[in-house]
Amino acid sequence: MAAVPLRALVVEDESALADLVAGYLVKDGYEVEVAHDGEDAVERARTLDPDVVVLDIGLPGIDGIEVCRRLRTFSDCYVVMLTARAEEVDTLVGLSVGADDYMTKPFSPRELVARLRAMMRRPRLDASDAASAEAPTLTVGDLEIDAPAREARLGGELVPLTRTEFDILAVLAEHPARVLTRANLLVEVWGGDWVGDEHLVDVHVRHVRQKLGDSAERQRYVRTVRGVGYRIGTGADT
The missing domain is CATH 3.40.50.2300 (Response regulator)
Structure with a gap:
């Protein structure tokens, strides 16, 4: 077919x-x-x-x-x-x-x-895919990331992320103990053969933070490791 x-x-x-x-x-x-x-x-x-x-x-x-x-x-x-x-x-x-x-x-x-x-080549799961998938929901404080359903909820409320924003958040949450560089995120989210400006990652991370109520000073969910990259936070206030 x-x-x-x-x-x-x-x-x-x-x-x-x-x-x-x-x-x-x-x-x-x-x-x-x-x-x-x-x-x-x-x-x-x-x-x-x-x-x-x-x-x-x-x-x-x-x-x-x-x-x-x-x-x-x-x-x-x-x-x-x-x-x-x-x-x-x-x-x-x-x-x-x-x-x-x-x-x-x-x-x-x-x-x-x-x-x-x-x-x-990036995944695009529909509802039937999500129902049959077995991947667990990732939890960061009061943030829940349901990878199969491609949904993020903060305090039970759906966060309106774009597909790329969700992919970045999910990749960070899948590696909670690891700092991911821009290059790491480009490979994981955009693919290894993507060619372009790696600062595109920074723009999308900024938008993810805004939608999660984070800021450059108050980084609860997506944290910057200066000179290296980004890692997922704990959700606790700092």
Whole structure:
């Protein structure tokens, strides 16, 4: 039985670039749709239910940041944002609304495809998978991390983590006595063949902390080991 092809939505107002990216994805086996503005992108995403969205930040009408924010109300697809500006604010704002990765123009379509391949190899468990899985719930103070169900609860309340944020938290919790470097986390979460800026890890860790009520000064759940990396906390106030 043939495998169901992955679905991709390319959102880019430059037609030539959109067609170029779409062509590379089609060659890699994706079913691809293209949108050239934000409103159309959101509507197509509702219909297509894509596995991944390649999303330009600088769109006419509603921009890529707002598109990503709306996507996250109904989809947990992977989102790779494209930006023509390398300023950190674009990166941080884009990732803060639930993007998983970003690329700065000009970029290599081959590198984009390679990153997507690494993303698609990450697990995506549905409810039936979760019901049959035997992995235990990981507990850190009043934080519970249910890896099979891909849910985190703090004091019994569901924490709205993106897929990448959950993966980082789960990997840290699986190694409670170990400090994980950025390189360790990139291998565990993004895959060993991922190529990009390793400071992407710091951005996602910052968002995990915010959603858990942590801060740089009050690190109960995700703690920084200066000069080394990150480790899971105990959940106790420090």
